[in-house]
Amino acid sequence: MTKQVQQLDRVIIRFAGDSGDGMQLTGDRFTAGTAEFGNDLSTLPNFPAEIRAPAGTLPGVSSFQLHFADHDILTPGDAPNVLVAMNPAALKANLGDLPRGADIIANIDEFTKRNLQKVGYAVNPLEDDSLSEWRVHAVALTSLTVKALEGFDLSKKDAERSKNMFALGLLSWLYHRPTEHTIKFLEQKFAKKPEIAKANIAAFQAGWNYGETTEAFSVSYEVKPAQLAPGVYRNISGNQALAYGLIAASVQSKLPLFLGSYPITPASDILHELSKHKRFGVRTFQAEDEIAGVGAALGAAFGGALGVTTTSGPGVALKAETVGLAVTTELPLLIVDVQRAGPSTGMPTKTEQTDLLMAMFGRNGESPVPIVAPMSPSDCFDAAIEAARIAVKYRTPVMLLSDGYLANGSEPWRLPEVSELPDISQxxxxxxxxxxxxxxxxxxxxxxxxxxxxxxxxxxxxxxxxxxxxxxxxxxxxxxxxxxxxxxxxxxxxxxxxxVPDLEVDDADGDAKVLVLGWGSTYGPIAAAVRRIRRAGGKVAQAHLRHLNPLPANTGEILKSYDKVLLPEINLGQLALLLRARYLVDIISYNRVRGLPFKAEELAGVIQDVIDSD
Amino acid sequence: MTELVNGRGLSLVPKTDTKQTLKDFKSDQEVRWCPGCGDYAILAAVQSFLPELGLKRENIVFVSGIGCSSRFPYYLNTYGFHSIHGRAPAIATGLAASRPDLSVWVITGDGDALSIGGNHLIHALRRNVNLNILLFNNRIYGLTKGQYSPTSEVGKITKSTPMGSLDKPFNPISLAIGAEASFVARTIDSDRKHLQSVLREATAHRGTSLVEIYQNCNIFNDNAFEQLKDPEIRDDITLRLEHGQPIVSASKAVVRAANGGIEVADRASVSADQIMVHDAHNPDPSLAFALSRLDEPAFEHVPIGVFRSIDRPAYDVLMAEQMEEAVAQKGPGDLSDLLLGGDTWRIG
Known part of the structure; x- marks a missing residue:
């Protein structure tokens, strides 16, 4: 049977399952295959703070969204074309985001009476008409996996555990993803447990073969590689890029890196990553608390190191007094704040831009601190070097404001030439x-x-x-x-x-009346929305602030040169407050604080409304 | 004392060829403690002790927190960092861990180290970073003008406790031993010779040394340690701790108690072989801990000297070893290789 192959220019897939189902790993592997294939891509992991919420419940749902395309893209996508639902909870939690007509691949084995009841389904949605507006593929992922692994010396439970690899195999077939890397990855990951490695590979291949042979899937899809700028690429998350940026800053400043840090979501991965690179002269110190983390970093800076502390909002609150000491003793220090939803503990795994005013003012006395904010996962690399440049040159603590979306999201990164990185030594x-x-x-x-x-x-x-x-x-x-x-x-x-460099404006025709301004991680959704407006014939200018303190010298002039300035922020208008006070410009704020990044469609609507309004 | 403890204390800190005197360690700043404060005696003792170490002055750093004692660094002509209330051990840890060529001292007080900075103190002790921590214990808050401190006795009447304080005090020596400290000692501001002998052992120790110094605050808690200074009784209540020597005062001796613990007996009533011989290097901290409890509730007999001095790798050395090992395994870091690591692909 020859199956039909359909060409697509882009696809958004969301893998969703229980926290224990391995959805983040599945998403990571699909992403790696997609990167290797040469698509442009952007990812959005979304997981609960609980390590293992009760199995099968809505709070326990973990998901990973991947947007890939044959052209350059800016966001992980608004709405999935495909949802892989490993259980009823995953279906229920994600259905609301799924446009009509999208594909649902559901693991029918998990749609048991008990699991359905857990999430309040009176009737199995795979069996009534409630999903008739979507294309549902009910696949017995668990039992097919167990069957495929019959020859292995594994308990049924262990065999069932490989169902995520079966799903990955099926999706890899469906979207023509290369398989070699995943096989190699599994061999390496389970090098010490060869039976488990073989079982996972077998499940992965069985999933692929299932797609190839079953009549349930009559069409597969191709998304051609993207034509990106020439260069060597790798896929990278914000936290990893930030860690690499800190190492690069150490090399380029000729100062040994000292990281004082206390584990906190979503910043811990920077500590993890840096702890692997001791051969660069990197010292990582897991302190007894946030205060000791920054204290040790400042002590190391006094001794001539590039002192860094990494944390998230609640940690910055604790470090405030030490940052003030760094201000008054005028020592270089980097404070990396991977912002998360607050106040207090808030939603640790969800993203926000709500620490800007804390970074600006969250200390006693007059204690100004420069602020730098990266705009995409890979930009965390350059932003870290820039923050270090300022700290070392001006002998000052510098706040680097990343966030949960940048930290865990990933995108292809065109590797810089090391010889072209700036010399920031003093x-x-x-x-x-x-x-x-x-x-x-x-x-x-x-x-x-x-x-x-x-x-x-x-x-x-x-x-x-x-x-x-x-x-x-x-x-x-x-x-x-x-x-x-x-x-x-x-x-x-x-x-x-x-x-700090001047603010650059992207105003294609130079006659836009509306400027949409942003800072930090909102760059992707804003730029995607601006593209939509322009594609529809609209006029809009875009500018994005990387330096929040001090602001670029031409900021006021630019703000005043447009009829209207729209500023979307994932807070209640913190940058708008600063700009209004400083430049007396009547900024139009757009604010949503849902723990999630903006959607391009949402922002396009907002921009259009501003353009249309008098 | 083992060779390792002796040999490695400040072995990584460069020595000077120049002869130093007390004057070399005096800064040009006017000392501003209250007249009669015990801090003067400690400062003089430290300033006259430092030349003995023969270290390059520029490789000595004093880090302090907040409180009367924490003004100390300003008065020493070395590098100094007067930091934040309670945080000196954390700041000093970052400095010492990244600079094994420095002799790093922490100057702190009972409020600074045991109240606001208690967490940093215990973690510095268990980590065993190469620090000398001098804890000036005057059992009162001085700089904030006379509130009770975490070492004040129960029932202490102060500005903030007009009907007497309610909380049980910390015993800094017990606390340090409980926190896995590798070197714990006690001395007193008024006995310069003893103070300097303890500093000598503390600096010879590589790792964190905690030296509790009984220090008199003549404004808010005068004569807190008077028994230890009164010529009439001090020799009777002071139990000298010297490694390898019987633990005795002029009239008392430490012996095994019937219940398995230790107790203080009339020296004349026990035979020489019943008297405990002090073993500061005992890996088991139980006896050192028991000794630290002897002065409860207050000053009937007070052990003075080095309670515990054991050899344990210093954190900065272990940290450096891991870095060397990483280089040995994979070679020095190369930024291009780092960026190219993982899965890459080429376009164009």
Whole structure:
């Protein structure tokens, strides 16, 4: 039987199942195959904070969405074309996102009376007419897997566990994904358990063969490779890119990297990744708490290291006092905040942009801190280097605001040439700088206003620093009113004077009346929405802020040059508040705080409304 | 004392050829403690002890938290970092872990180390980073003007406890031993010779050393340690802890108790072979802990000296070893290789 092959330009697949079903691994492997095939792609993992919520329940559903295309794409996609539902809970939790006509591949084995009851289905939805508007493929994933593994020395439970690989095999057939990498991956992952490796590979192949032979699937789909810019690519998540960026910053600054960190979702993966790279001279210190994490990083910075702490919002709250100490002692320090839904514990695995004002103002006293925000998973690499550049050059703590969406999402990354990475190194001070041969730890560079960085071990430059106000120049304790006023203003001027590149505007025809502005992780959905508007003949300009403090010098001028400025944020208008105060521009905010990224369609609608309104 | 403990204390810190004196370690800053404060004695003892180490002055760093004692770094002509309340052990840990060539000291007090900074203290001790922690214990909050501290005795009447404090105090020595400290000692501000002998052993120890220094706050808790200073009784209540020596005061001796523990007996009533001989290097901390409990509830007999000094790898050394091992296994890191690692593909 020759099956029909249909060409598509893009597909959005969502794998959904119980937390224990291995959906993140399945999604990762499908992504790896897709990357290898050469599609452009973007992913959105979505999982509960509970490690194992009760099996089969709605809170236990874990999903992984992948958008891949034959052209460059910007988001993980709004609505899936295909939902793989490993159990009734996965179906129920995700059906609302599924447009009519989409495919549902459901594991019928798990649609038992008990599992249906757990999520409130009175009748099996695979058997009544409730799903008639979708194309349902009821596949006995579990029993087919068990059957395929009959020859293996495995318990039934262990055999059942491979059902995610069966599903991966089936989807790999359905979308013509290469298989070699997955087989190799499974061999390596289970190198110490060869029987399990073989079983998983057998299940994966059985899934593929099932697609090939069964009449349940009459059509398979091809999505041609994308024509991306020439170069070498790899798929990378935001957290991994950020970890690599920190290592690159260490290499490019010629400073040993010291990470002081305390595990917290969704930042922990940066600690995990960096702990693997000790041969780069990276020290990773898992501290007793968030405060010790940043304290140790600051102590290391005093000693001449590139001190970094990685955390999420609640951790930043705890670190505030130490960041203030870094402000006043004027030492380089990176604080990476992988923002998550708050307040308090909030929704640890969900994304938000709600820490901007905390990054700006969340300390006692006048304590300005530069803020850099990456705009995509791979951009976390460059943003980390940029944040380190500012920290080292200006001797200041810098906030790097990633978020849960960037951290766990992934995309193809065109690898930079290492030789083209910026040199961000600065010299330590090794000689006295005073007129009388003395050392003045707070005598500043007239250009950058940075103070000397003289590290312990440097003879003749012994000095004391601390949190108490310092006299200009000598750094001695000072309660002099005018000195304090001077120091407050000087520290502010130093941050305000940081060299940041101008804001660039994408205004294709130069005659748009509406500017849509964003910062951080909203770049993808905003840019995708802008494309939609333009494709439909609309006019809209787009600009995206990477530096939130200080803002690019031309920001005000750009804001004022458009009739309307629309600013979507996954908060209640934090950047809008800053811009309105600073530039007196009547920003139009669009805010949703659902723990999820914006959808392109949603933003296109908002932009169109702003264009259409008077 | 084992060779390793002796030999590795500051072995990674560069030595100086120049002869140093107390003057070399005085900064140009005016010392601003209250007249009569015990901190003056400790500062003088430290300043006159440091030349003995023969270290390059620029490789010595004093880190402190907040409180009266934490002003200490300003008065020493070394590198210094006056940090945040309770956080000095964390800051010093980052510094010492990344710079094994430094002699890093933490200056802290009973409030700083045991209240707000209790968590950092216990974790520094268990990690065994190469730090010398000097805990100035005056059993009171001085800088905030006289509230009770975590080492104040129960029932302490202060500004914040007009009817007496309710919480049981910490015993810093017991706490440190419980936190797996590898070096724990106690000394007193007024006895410079003893103080310096303890510092000598603390600096010879590689890893975290905790030295509790009984320090008099003559403003808010004067004479808190008067028994230990009173010539009439001090020799009777002070139990000197010296490794390999019987644990005795002028009139008392530590012996095994019938219940299996230890107790203090009248020295004249026991034979020499009944008196416990101090073993600071005993891997089992039980006896050191028992010794730390002898002065409960208050100053009838107070052990002074090194309770415990055991050899355990320092955290910074282990950290450096892992880095060396990683290089030995895979070679030094190469950024291009790192970025190209994993699955890559080429376009164009």
């Amino acid at each position: 010299e330590f001070t090794t000689a006295p700088n005073g007129d009388d041969g003395e050392f003045l730890p707070f005598k500043r560079d007239t250009d950058t206003l940075a103070r000397p960085w003289a590290v312990p071990g440097t003879p003749g430059l012994e000095h004391r620093i601390g949190g108490i106000e310092k006299a200009d120049g000598t750094g001695n304790i000072s309660y002099d009113p005018d000195n304090h006023d001077l120091m407050v203003r000087t520290r502010a001027a130093k941050i305000a004077g940081i060299d």
